Amino acid sequence: MHTGDDCDKRRRKLHAPLAAAAAANDGLLPADILHEVLLRLPTDELCRLRLVCRSWRSLTSDPIFAKAHSSRHPLLVGINFLVGHGREVQFVDTSGNIVKPILKLHWDRYKVFYWLEPPVGTKWLLYKSVVFLLRQPALQSLTREQASSISMAP
Amino acid sequence: MEVDKGKGEAEETRKVAEADRDTVTLKSSDGKLFEVSKEAAARLSTVLAGMIAGGSIDDNGTDLKQIGSEALENVVDYCNKHANSIPSAALISSSISFNTAPFKEPEEWERKFVDRLSHDALFDLVEAANFLGMERLLDVTCHKISEMMKGKSPDQIREVFNIKNDYTKEELEEIRQELAWAFYDD
Known part of the structure; x- marks a missing residue:
């Protein structure tokens, strides 16, 4: 399974987290969650999302992802x-x-x-x-x- | 969740005392305490259910070092709201990994629940739901994020999700050709 690591590495923080909230979101969407999110999108949307970045393309082209997606739609x-x-x-x-x-x-x-x-x-x-x-x-x-x-x- | 087996009687006594309470106390990474109904926690989170069953719930606040106070507050809020909503058999979902049925739509209150969240709060909550094994909350938050992606151009997606375009112009054109059908009405 491809992961969104390449993509994640390139992502920056959207907002500085509150100092108190040590575990606050760092602006990244972890690969396993991205997988869950993309499973919910229809095929035409997914295809467009392949243009976003390489790791999103890898994820949506992965046969395991494709199989999971087809079984959910x-x-x-x-x-x-x-x-x-x-x-x-x-x-x-x-x-x-x-x-x-x-x-x-x-x-x-x-x-x-x-x-x-x-x-x-x-x-x-x-x-x-x-x-x-x-x-x-x-x-x-x-x-x-x-x-x-x-x-x-x- | 590991069950500590070597603590003897004190542990047993604590477990009994814990079993008597109908709430559990959760502690966020930044030390804030939240109480949640034990029944709802066990029903909605596989991780908390395991901790409750295994007796690894701490009366003084079970440490959830991965979860910040804002996200934990939302988790607890969700559990409470869920406990108060009429339980719907359709919402008792099976394992996400093996579920092959189409996704269930969020209920109205769940939609409102995630709609009021900021971008960061939503991302924190989806991670907390994932960490705690809260399938339904993960479902609802992922649904919301997928809604945020719908109908957006790749550029807009990159902006919203803060992603760098790592394609060359030529590669983009190539993929665009490959997927021309998906751009029919663009």
């Missing part, structure tokens, strides 16, 4: 509409809420996702559309070859 359903030459994709949670609309993506943009077989009883089949399921956090890479081999529903 419900399945997302992606609906892929064909729109002209591009595609419109909406990431929808299991309640049908649109989590994130993404327009005209190319397959190589999907490489942060890995794909799962649609579960039995999935009702996301639409006319002239492609239905697939993905699971958060999809923080693992999917190659172009894998992406193009995904079987599409009629």
Whole structure:
């Protein structure tokens, strides 16, 4: 497991602690707590947070973290509409809420996702559309070859 | 928590006396004393439960050298408020490490409880909750911190959490390309 040590070392105190409070917070968020915090964020937020610093990227790219994250977040359903030459994709949670609309993506943009077989009883089949399921956090890479081999529903 | 096995009768007597009390006294790193219901402490903190069961609670104030008075006051306050709120079966969470269910939302009073805290007080409290093995309080404080991260740009995050950007411009651009989908509406 990667830790946030590199990051922590670079962090400075926000405010001088009260002299009396010897164990007062020194402005750092320990790695194990950061792990707990990041587990609570949805995938798109997490991906943006990879830009914060190297250690945050390491933490969110760690397979153990990815596994813990995917087990704490419900399945997302992606609906892929064909729109002209591009595609419109909406990431929808299991309640049908649109989590994130993404327009005209190319397959190589999907490489942060890995794909799962649609579960039995999935009702996301639409006319002239492609239905697939993905699971958060999809923080693992999917190659172009894998992406193009995904079987599409009629 | 280690149980001291070699202290003989005096220890036994002290344990009995301790068992009679329905509160425990906790001492912060800066020497301030706080009383908290034994029942709530044992229920909400695995570490305090272990100390109570093991008889390592000190009548004159159990030393919690890792926790400052402000954070300890918040911990005790949380325990008291929790004891007074209607216990909800849904909130009795299992171990954080092995829990695979989606996170439970904080209750309204818990939200208010953490919302009033300053940045530093919140960070102190999350560490205290972690140290004391208070899963529910850790849940609530981590939830609050994750809320503070939501919708913020990497720059804003660095500012709020006081983090230095250790990427080169080229690396940032590379990651940005990799994650272009997450920046769709930016």
